[in-house]
Amino acid sequence: METSAADLLALDAAHVWHPYAPMPGRVAPLLVTEASGVRLRLADGRELVDGMSSWWAAIHGYRHPVLDAALTGQAGRMSHVMFGGLTHEPAITLAKTLVDLTPEGLEHVFLCDSGSVSIEVAVKMCLQYQRSRGRTAKRRLLTWRGGYHGDTFTPMSVCDPDGGMHSLWRGVLPEQVFVPEPPAGFATPPEQSYVDTLDAALAEHAEELAAVIVEPVVQGAGGMRFHHPGYLRALRELTRKHDVLLVFDEIATGFGRTGRMFAAEHAGVTPDVLCLGKALTGGYLTMAAALCTPEVAEAITRGELPVLAHGPTFMGNPLVSAVANASLGLLADGAWEADVARIEAGLRRGLAPARDLPGVRDVRVLGAIGVLQLDHEVDLGVATEVVTAKGAWLRPFRDLVYAMPPYVTGDDDLAVITGAMLAAAEKA
Known part of the structure; x- marks a missing residue:
């Protein structure tokens, strides 16, 4: 018999110690059931564009046929x-x-x-x-x-x-x-x-x-x-x-x-x-x-x-x-270079409006790294709600809202990520 999402989260809360979190945890994590390309599918049916490359590692996205x-x-x-x-x-x-x-x-x-x-x-x-x-x-x-x-x-x-x-x-x-x-x-x-x-x-x-x-x-x-x-x-x-x-x-x-x-x-x-x-x-x-x-x-x-x-x-x-x-x-074929250059251009374009937002101290981009530095500590709970509502997955910390997306991220998905970053900078 398959364990329900609610039961899994209850077991998680009781037994699983997550990184940089107290035990028991104070905020329930999102339950991922599947990942493909640049998307994470949640147990509640939502799909989020991954702007983090799973802590900067999944540069080719998920379920890549060559890696599989x-x-x-x-x-x-x-x-x-x-x-x-x-x-x-x-x-x-x-x-x-x-x-x-x-x-x-x-x-x-x-x-x-x-x-x-x-x-x-x-x-x-x-x-x-x-x-x-x-x-x-x-x-x-x-x-x-x-x-x-x-x-x-x-x-x-x-x-x-x-x-x-x-x-x-x-x-x-x-x-x-x-x-x-x-x-x-x-x-x-x-x-x-x-x-x-x-x-x-x-x-x-x-x-x-x-x-x-x-x-x-x-x-x-x-x-x-x-x-x-x-x-x-x-x-x-x-x-x-x-x-x-x-x-x-x-x-x-x-x-x-x-x-x-x-x-x-x-x-x-x-x-x-x-x-x-x-x-x-x-x-x-x-x-x-x-x-x-x-x-x-x-x-x-x-x-x-x-x-x-x-x-x-x-x-x-x-x-x-x-x-x-x-x-x-x-x-090996070097195609990543064009992808990273494209992502860099997309991050610069998508994050440019942040320069006019109150509370934003700095906007910086290098390669496939985009950063918004705020003049205050990010409220992680609020930020998570905001970015997931925009259809993205990000993990801000301290005074930073940032993204390091997979190199296979398309322009439309990149726009989702930068839109979520702007929203987090405004509301978190």
């Missing part, structure tokens, strides 16, 4: 096998593809379970690199404020120390080195005074810093801020000058979201370690990766512990690897 076929085809061969001492074609192909796609010089791929874990692995790489070189005092990280890198403990330590929920853990987390957030504006020329601030901080802490870690071009969940790529070029020069590794967190920006395959391409630089996730599998299954240069890998191999001390149970899972390969295959 990759998943079912691999399931018929091998769903899982341990990666310690064994290997398989889907993971090997995925690693080679990532090396070919990412900025030149990143040659080695460590497959992870999630974005947060890829940050943990990247930091472990940097710490082991420094220890292997006999520089055991180099154990701290430097980052700029306004960032977000995940919810496990090491990533939390380099999230914004004041602006996010992770301030709860002050005194428990490792204390890292923070500089002011980079001046805003993707097209705003770099300020030399800020570059000098970066240089001074690196010089002051060089003897204790293992690495610098930043989100390139777009700071995501920390505030959806954009900055000029020139600051990445400055960081690349300064980290070399002060003998510190450079890590780019492209979990949110990777695979085309900013208009380039990777945000680092806007700056034309290669970090020592690159973290990927979210859109890697087209939103089907969880997987992430940490890529590094031969220099990093070789130093670790020469160390007292000549292995990277990490090994997830489901590392390189064949099912996930096969879907990731299929997702990257969909990006």
